[in-house]
Every structure is written in structure tokens, then in C-alpha cells.
Amino acid sequence: MKLLRRLLLALLILIVTGYVGVIAYMYFNQRALQYDAQGEVLALTDTALTNAQEVLIPSDGETVAGWYAPPRPGMPVIVYYKGNSSSFTEESERYERFAADGYGFLAFDYRGFPASRGEISETNILADALAAYDWLDAKSDAPILIWGRSLGSGPASYVASQREAVALLLETPFLSALNVAAERYPILPVALVMQDQFRNDHWIEDVSEPVLVAHGTADRTIDVTNGERLYARAPNPDELWIVDGAGHSDLWDAGIWDRAKPFFDRAMNR
Template sequence: MKLLLRFLLALLVLIVACYIGVVGYMYFNQRALQYSARGEVVALGDTGLNNADDITIQSGDAAINGWYQAPRPGMPVILYLKGNSKSFSEEHERFERFAADGYGFLAFDYRGFPASPGEISETNILDDAIAAYDWLDAKTEAPILIWGRSLGSGPATYVASERDAVALLLETPFLSAVNVAAERYPILPVALVMQDQFRNDLWIEDVSEPVLVAHGTADRTIDLSNGERLYAQAPNPDELWIVEGADHSDLWDAGIWDRAKPFFDRAMNR
């Protein structure tokens, strides 16, 4: 009996030690685990954006790099806040469609992503997004529309809560980054150790702009329930667009741009 008790105690100590080790590893390496910032930067000259410019925006003591194209007269401009992986420049097909339909756009890489040097953190991402909005607001008198995709739903919601845009479109958003982490690692104390939590659930309360949330039922990266719950908390909800069978990166091909344009028109005419 004593031998069994010693064995069980040793096993318990081993389990606790392993648990503490896993938590410690995740704490000290959390940003490397949270962000996927590798990727190629597509040159502007290799796209169909013949009227866009390479731009650099000062954000605190850092510089962020991106592309800007002015809208046609009377049209709005989209502040596009990218997702977690690769460079914004790899999504040039989106920007080409924006421009073809007369919309202006500003898109860029946050600090630490391929086109912009620096350190990745929630604070830096939010600061970069605010700096981009303010640069755009000073650059043009056109109405500003905010589009945040995936990780970009965090800075998009934050900017909309701090600035006066015309509309907020959230593509595959999270309720909060810490909520997604808790769903993935339910046995770990992520709320206690996670530094970059991106609390959309708190910021959305201060968003006065009309909100469209788009999500897919087969999203394996951010569960659909995140988008549904965030939309339910929006003070000024306009549309919840759910695409049956769509995964995390499927909404562009599913026609989100054709859904976005009437939403932007409604917001512009309010």
C-alpha cells in the first residue's frame, strides 16, 4: 500500500511539474506561438495597382510600410487591417478590386511583419493601426471605412472605438484573442498568462459605427461563435453574414466584396 501511495505521489508530482513546464514554455514563447509573421513582400510594381504609392507612416519611434491609393472623387477609402500571417502585400488582389470599383485604400504591415521592421506586440499593433488611421485622416477628406480581417479585427475594433469612421467590417473576427486561446487550450490558465489579449469584447462597446460581421461555419481557426457573440454585442449592428461551409480564408472567394459594397453604401447614406 505504501509503495502504491509513493508511486501515485510521484506521478502527481510529475504531472504538476509537466503542467508548470508547459505553462512556462507558453508564457515565455507566447508571441512566437501567437503570431505568424513570415512571408514574402510583393513589390507594388508586380501588381495591377498602377495608381497606388508605397508609403511610410511614423508610428511612435518606428516606421510602418504599406500602400496607399486615393479614391475616385466622391468615393470612400478603406483602412485595411490585415490578418496574422504573411505580408499585407500578398493580398493585392483585394486591393486591385477595391481600386477597380473606385475605392481608395491604405494597407500596411504591422511592426514585426515582413514589410515593417520592429517588435510584434498588441501595444505596437494597436499603435500602428491608430497611426495609420490618423495618417489617412490627414491625407484625405474622403469618408474612412475600416476593414479588419482575423487578427486585424482587434486593431480594427480598437480604432473604431477611438476614432470616428463611417463603418466597421469584421471578417472572421474573434471575441477576443484570449477567448480563442482558451478554446484551444482549455486546461491552461491562458487568461492569467496571456499578454496580447485583444479584447474586442470590451472595445466593441464603444463602437458607434455600423458593423458587419462575416464568418464561415467551417472556420477551424476562429470558431463561428466568436463572430456571432461579437456581433451581438455591437451597439450598432448592421449585418451578420454567415457562409455555410466556409473556412477561415474562404470568404474572399465566397463573395465578401460583393457583400461589403452594399454595406458601405448603407453606412455612407445614414
């Protein structure tokens, strides 16, 4: 019996040590695990964006790099908050469609992503997001539309809670980054150790703009219930667009732009 108790105690110590070790590893490496900030930067000259320009936006003593194109007269401008992976430049097809339909746009890389130097953190991403919005507001008299995709739903929701835009579109958003982490690692105390939590669930409650949430039922990165629950918290909900069978990166091909334009028209005409 003594031997059995010793073996059980040793096993318990091993399990606890391993558990604490996993928590410590995730705590000290959490930003490397959370963000995927690698990728090539596409040159603006390699796109069909003939009316766009490269811009540098000041943000807390740093600068973030982006592209800006003005809208046609009488049209609005989209400030686009990118997702978690690669550079904003990889989504040039989107910006080309925006411009072709007369919309202006501003898209950029947060600090630490390929086109912008600096350190990645929630604090810096939110500061960059506000700086971009304010830069655009000072640059253009056109109505501003906010579009946030995936990780970008965090800064988009935050900015919409702090500024008065015309509309907020959230593509594959999370309820919070904390919620996604808790779903992926249910046995870990993520609420105690996670630094960059992106509390969309709190920010959305202060969003007065009309909100469209788009999500896919086959999203394996951010479960569709995140979008549904976030939409339910919006004070001014306009549309919840759920695409059956769509994954995390499928909504552009599924026609989100054709869904976005009527939404923006409704918001502009309110």
C-alpha cells in the same frame, strides 16, 4: 501500501511539474506561438495597382510600410487591417478590386511583420493601427471605412472605438484573442498568462459605427461563434453574414466584396 502511495505521489509530482513546464514554455514563447509573421513581400510594381504608392507611416518612433491609393472623387477610402500571417502585400487581389471599383485604400504591415521592422506586441499593433488611421485621415478628405480581417479585427475594433469612421467591417473576427486561446487550450490558465489578449468584446461596446460581421461555419481557426457573439455586442449592428461551409480564408472567394459594397453604401447614406 507505502510503495503505492509513493508511486502515486511521484506520479502527481511528475504531472504537476509537466503542467507547470508547459505553462512556462507557453508564457515565454507566447508571441512566437501567437503570431505568424513570415512571408515574402510582393513588389507594388508586380501588381495591377497603377494608382497606388508605397508609404512609410510614423508610429511611436518607428515606421510601418504600406500601400496607399486615393479614391475616385466622391468615393470613400478603406483602411485595411490585415490578418495574422504573411505580409499585407499578399492580398493585392483585394486592393486591385477596391481600386477598380473606385475605392481608395491604405494597407500596411504591423511592426514585426515582413515589410515593417520592429517588435510584435498588442501594444505596438494597436499603436500602428491608430497611426495608420490618423495618417490616412490627415492625407485624405474622403470618408474612411475600416476593414479588419482575423487578427486585424482587433486593431480594427480598437480604432473604431477611438475614432469616428463611417463603417466597420469585421471578417472572421474573434470575440477576443483570449477567447480563442481558451478554446484551444482549455486546461491552461490562459487568462493569467496571456499578454496580447485583444479584447474585441470590450472595444466593440464603444463602437458607434454600423457593423458588418462576416464568418464561415467551417472556420477551424476562429470558430464562427466568435463572430456571432461579437456581433451581438455591437451597439449599431447592420448585418451578420454567415457563409455555410466557408473556412477561415474562404470569404473573399465566397463574395465578401459584393457583400461589403452595399453595406458601405448604406453606411455612407445614413
